[in-house]
Amino acid sequence: MNISRISLRQFRNLEPTELIPIGGFNVFWGNNAQGKTNLLEGIHLLGSLKSFRGARNDELIQHGETTCRLAAEIENRGVRRQVELSIGPQGKAARVDGKEVRRPADFFGHLRPVLFSPEEVTLLRGGPAGRRGLLDRAVFQADLTFLDRAREYDRCLRQRNRLLREGRGADQLAPWTEALVSAGARLRLDRGRYLDRLLPLLQKAHRQIAGGEEEVDISYRRGTEADLIDSLRGELERAKQREKMLGQTLVGPHRDDLEFCLLGRSLRLFASQGQLRSFLLAFKTAQIEDLQNITGVPPVLLLDDMTSELDRCRQNYFFSYLRARQGQVFITTTDIEPLLAHGISTARYFRVEKGTLHHDRDE
Amino acid sequence: MLDSVPSFTRLVVELAKFPGIGQKTATRLAFFLLRQPAAEAEALAAAIRELKERIGFCSVCFHVTESDPCPLCLDPGRDESLLCVVEEPQDLVAIERSRSFQGRYHVLHGALSPLDGIGPEELRVAELLTRLRPGKVQEVLVATNFSVEGEATALYLARLIRPLGIRVTRPAHGIPLGSDLEFIDEATVNRAVEGRRDF
Numbered sequence A: 001m002n003i004s005r006i007s008l009r010q011f012r013n014l015e016p017t018e019l020i021p022i023g024g025f026n027v028f029w030g031n032n033a034q035g036k037t038n039l040l041e042g043i044h045l046l047g048s049l050k051s052f053r054g055a056r057n058d059e060l061i062q063h064g065e066t067t068c069r070l071a072a073e074i075e076n077r078g079v080r081r082q083v084e085l086s087i088g089p090q091g092k093a094a095r096v097d098g099k100e101v102r103r104p105a106d107f108f109g110h111l112r113p114v115l116f117s118p119e120e121v122t123l124l125r126g127g128p129a130g131r132r133g134l135l136d137r138a139v140f141q142a143d144l145t146f147l148d149r150a151r152e153y154d155r156c157l158r159q160r161n162r163l164l165r166e167g168r169g170a171d172q173l174a175p176w177t178e179a180l181v182s183a184g185a186r187l188r189l190d191r192g193r194y195l196d197r198l199l200p201l202l203q204k205a206h207r208q209i210a211g212g213e214e215e216v217d218i219s220y221r222r223g224t225e226a227d228l229i230d231s232l233r234g235e236l237e238r239a240k241q242r243e244k245m246l247g248q249t250l251v252g253p254h255r256d257d258l259e260f261c262l263l264g265r266s267l268r269l270f271a272s273q274g275q276l277r278s279f280l281l282a283f284k285t286a287q288i289e290d291l292q293n294i295t296g297v298p299p300v301l302l303l304d305d306m307t308s309e310l311d312r313c314r315q316n317y318f319f320s321y322l323r324a325r326q327g328q329v330f331i332t333t334t335d336i337e338p339l340l341a342h343g344i345s346t347a348r349y350f351r352v353e354k355g356t357l358h359h360d361r362d363e
Numbered sequence B: 001m002l003d004s005v006p007s008f009t010r011l012v013v014e015l016a017k018f019p020g021i022g023q024k025t026a027t028r029l030a031f032f033l034l035r036q037p038a039a040e041a042e043a044l045a046a047a048i049r050e051l052k053e054r055i056g057f058c059s060v061c062f063h064v065t066e067s068d069p070c071p072l073c074l075d076p077g078r079d080e081s082l083l084c085v086v087e088e089p090q091d092l093v094a095i096e097r098s099r100s101f102q103g104r105y106h107v108l109h110g111a112l113s114p115l116d117g118i119g120p121e122e123l124r125v126a127e128l129l130t131r132l133r134p135g136k137v138q139e140v141l142v143a144t145n146f147s148v149e150g151e152a153t154a155l156y157l158a159r160l161i162r163p164l165g166i167r168v169t170r171p172a173h174g175i176p177l178g179s180d181l182e183f184i185d186e187a188t189v190n191r192a193v194e195g196r197r198d199f
C-alpha cells in the first residue's frame, strides 16, 4: 500500500500543499512548531477520520477559514483510489473516487496507517483507558468490522446506564444486561484473539530489541465465546448492588485493564523509561507484522519524532528493522543526521518551514 | 422567504416538517402546488384529510387499517396459532410482501430505548400479552429489527412470553446485522422467516 499523492488545503498552519511521496522513506524535517506533525496528522486523518492528537474539527481548520480539504491517491496492488476528506466545523464528509461515503466503515481500509508517536509511551504507564485504546486501535486496523461491534456494545452500555440511573427494576434491566453480555463477550473475544496472534510476534521483536533477557507478556481474559459470556454474566451479577448504588455499569470491556508484563512483573509499576520504550517499539513492530500478514501488503508507517525519543541502541534496532522491510514510511524529525547515519536506503527529504514544504533532496 | 404572502409561508413551514424535507425542498414543493390546477391541490388535500379521518390502527394487531378489526385479523385463512411481532407497520408490510408468513401479526409501534424514553409502557406490550392469554397462540415469532434496540426488545418479550408455555422464535440469520426489515429484499426476508430459530 502506497500513497502516491497528497494534497492539503487550509489545514492547520500549512500553506496549500501538494506532495509526491516515494515508496520508501519520506522525511519531514525542520525546527519545532513549523508544521511537521501536522503533515502526519493529515495523512492519519485520511486513514482514520480521527486526529491522533484528539483535535476538534475547528482546530483542524486554518484560522479564518470555514473548511479544510485533505486528499490522497492510494495505490494498492495496482488499484488506484482517490480518498478525500472535507472538514467543516459541524462535521466531516468523506469521498472515495469522487463518491460520497455514508458509513465511516466504507472509508476505512483504503489506507491503514500505523502511527508511532513517542507520546504513546505515557499510555503504558497511565490509566487502563490508554492501554485499552492502544489495543483496540490495533484490533480495528486488522479487522475493520470490530468498529461496528464496539459501537453496538457502546449503545447497549448507554441504554443500560440510563436504566440504572433512573433506578428501573430488574425486569426492565434484564434484556439490556443480556444484550450487553453478548456484545461485551464478543469484544473480549476479539481482543483475546488478536492478542493470541500478536504475542509471538511481540515476544520475538522484544527479544531482538532487548537482547533476549527480558520476556514480555500481555495478560487479558481468554477463553471461548461461551466461557466469556458466562464470566461476564457472573461479573455483572456480582456487581449488581454496587451498580444500583452508583447508577452505572461497572464491569465489562469498557472497564477492562490489560496488564503488560516484563519478566512476570507489571510494566506499569516496575519498568524504567527505557524498558517502556522497548516494549512500545516491540508492540508496534508486532502490529505492523500482523497487519502485513493479514492484508498481504505492508502498511504505511507514520513515525512522529522518533529519533529524539529512542536511545542509540534502540535506534539501531529500529532502523535496521525499517531498512529490511518493504513499504512506505513518513518520518518527522528535527535532525536528519541520525537518519543519514543509519543509511536508510531510498529517501525523499522535505524541509518544513513556517507551514511550507520544500522538497530539498532525494537520496 | 415570502413573508408578504403568509399563506404560502404557512404551507412551506408545514411541508418542512416532513422527514427528509428541508426548507429548500419545501419551498420548491410549495411553488409546484401553486402552479398546479386547483383540482390537483384539492385532491391532495382530500387525500390527507381522509388519511386522518378514515385510517386508524386496528384494535387487535395495531396495524394501520380503514376498518376495525383489519382484514388481516379477520382473514379466516390465517393460522391463529402463529403470531409475528414487529416494530412498525412497514415491517409487517415487508413480511407480507415476501409471502413467507401465514400467521397473524402484532405491531409494537417501536422498540425499547431508554435513551429515547421508550419503555414497555410506550409500546403495545400489554395488549400483546392480553392477546396471548386465551391460549390459542402456540408460537410467537419476534421479528423486531436486528439493531441493539430490536434485540433487547426481543429478549424482553421472550422473558414475558416463555412462562406462558408459548414457543418464542426469532428470524434466522441472513438479515444483515443492524439493518431494518423494511429495507431488505423479499427473498432475504423469506429465507429468514422460513429458517427461524428458537430464542
Ligand SMILES: [Zn+2]
Residues within 6 Å of the ligand: B058, B059, B060, B061, B062, B063, B069, B070, B071, B072, B073
Ligand atoms: Zn388487525
